[in-house]
Every structure is written in structure tokens, then in C-alpha cells.
Amino acid sequence: MKIFTYYTPEQVPIQDQPDCAVVIDVLRATTTIATALKHGACGIRTFADFDSLNQAALGYAPGTCLKAGERGGKEVPGFDLGNSPFEYTPERIKDQWILISTTNGTRALSVAQKATVLITAAIVNLDAVRIFLKDRDFATVWIIGSGWEGAYSLEDTVCAGAVSLELGQAGNDETIAAQALYQQWQGDLLGLLKQASHGQRLLGLGLDRDLAYCSTPSSIGLVPLRHPDGYLSGHLI
Numbered sequence: 001m002k003i004f005t006y007y008t009p010e011q012v013p014i015q016d017q018p019d020c021a022v023v024i025d026v027l028r029a030t031t032t033i034a035t036a037l038k039h040g041a042c043g044i045r046t047f048a049d050f051d052s053l054n055q056a057a058l059g060y061a062p063g064t065c066l067k068a069g070e071r072g073g074k075e076v077p078g079f080d081l082g083n084s085p086f087e088y089t090p091e092r093i094k095d096q097w098i099l100i101s102t103t104n105g106t107r108a109l110s111v112a113q114k115a116t117v118l119i120t121a122a123i124v125n126l127d128a129v130r131i132f133l134k135d136r137d138f139a140t141v142w143i144i145g146s147g148w149e150g151a152y153s154l155e156d157t158v159c160a161g162a163v164s165l166e167l168g169q170a171g172n173d174e175t176i177a178a179q180a181l182y183q184q185w186q187g188d189l190l191g192l193l194k195q196a197s198h199g200q201r202l203l204g205l206g207l208d209r210d211l212a213y214c215s216t217p218s219s220i221g222l223v224p225l226r227h228p229d230g231y232l233s234g235h236l237i
């Protein structure tokens, strides 16, 4: 297995195609997606913008889908859910389709669409993702961080290092650097999120408990996996 890490969606060589793409947005899209699937959502459809999301919502019978997302960490007026994993309780989302658009996470998903297999990862489902990748032994894996509006993100890079460590051969220097960063921070992932610029932004919004949740390793034993129909479904490990 040869692993290539891209810190932002902008770095991804979209003319190529890996056997598997792993999209990461620790704060908070891929953490929230894993949580929603664990709590019984039918599936997650991701959208780069609100217009296409609103259009798609018209195709669902009333009461069967929830519109979700954020911009700059804040809720979207008129939507059912924001992007905090704490909103995605079983009572709220069980047997519902979730249509979601976020600032960076859903953009990262859109550049990975050509991959043969597409999954998402976060700290909360780290072990499940490692097992999924190890079992399948793909020839090429791309790990894609969502970053923040085109810029590097510390927490996605550390998670990329955690996913790739001991998994295969590094295909680029970014993979080696991500692994070194994970080795430095693995004992204090909450401390890392608190120092990261987007962590600071969320702390400024009073979302301290989101950081604690997003930094807890492997509390969720499933992998969000793209279904042939395009939505993310929960693959239990």
C-alpha cells in the first residue's frame, strides 16, 4: 500500500485516481458524519453549496430528510441541524437522510469523487479506519485533509498521520511529516485541538465540549463509506 497525504483539497492531483481516498475533517464534518451514522441516519449526502442542497431536499418526502451544515462554524438559518456532533442524537436523526454542506469538509469530499473507494476518517473512528484499510490493502491510498479555506490544518494533518502510521509505504513527504506530527501529539490530542487555529475559532464560539468529543480516539466503530448511489453509509467494523 502506497500512501499519499494531501493537506488541503487544493493539493490533490485531480487528474489522477487512487484506489481509496480517505477524507478528513476532524473539526468537525467527518466527526459529525461518523456520529450521525452511528446514531442511525439512513445516509449522508454532501453538497458543496446550499443551492444544490436545497434543490436535492425537494426530492425527499416530507419528514424523511434533514438539512444540515454551517458556515464559519455557525448554523445556517432555516436549516434543521448545524455541524456539532451533539445535535445528531438518535432521537433527532434516526431513519432520516442527512443533507449537509460545510465550509471545508464537503469541498474535500468533492475532490475525492473519482476514487474507486471513498471513506471518511476522524479521530473518533481512527481504529475502524485503520482496520478497514489494513484489511483491504489498497495499492494506492490518498489521505486528504480539509484544511481551512485552502490553508493547512494541524488537526487534519495529525489525524492523517495517525491513519497512515504503520499502514504502508509513504508515497510523499507529507505522509512522513504527518506521521511525525502524530507521534509528537498522540498523548495530548485535546491539547492539540485547543492550539489549532480552527479549534481556537470553535472555542471562541463556546464549543469546548465539541473539541473534547472530536479528540477522543476510536469511540465509534464504523467507517463512513461511499455507497454506489453516492451517499455515505456506515460500514461497521
Ligand code: 3SL
Binding pocket: 025, 027, 028, 029, 030, 070, 072, 073, 074, 083, 084, 102, 103, 104, 105, 106, 146, 202
Ligand atoms: O469546515 C468544515 O467543513 C466544518 O467542519 C467547519 S466547523 O467545525 O463546523 O466550523
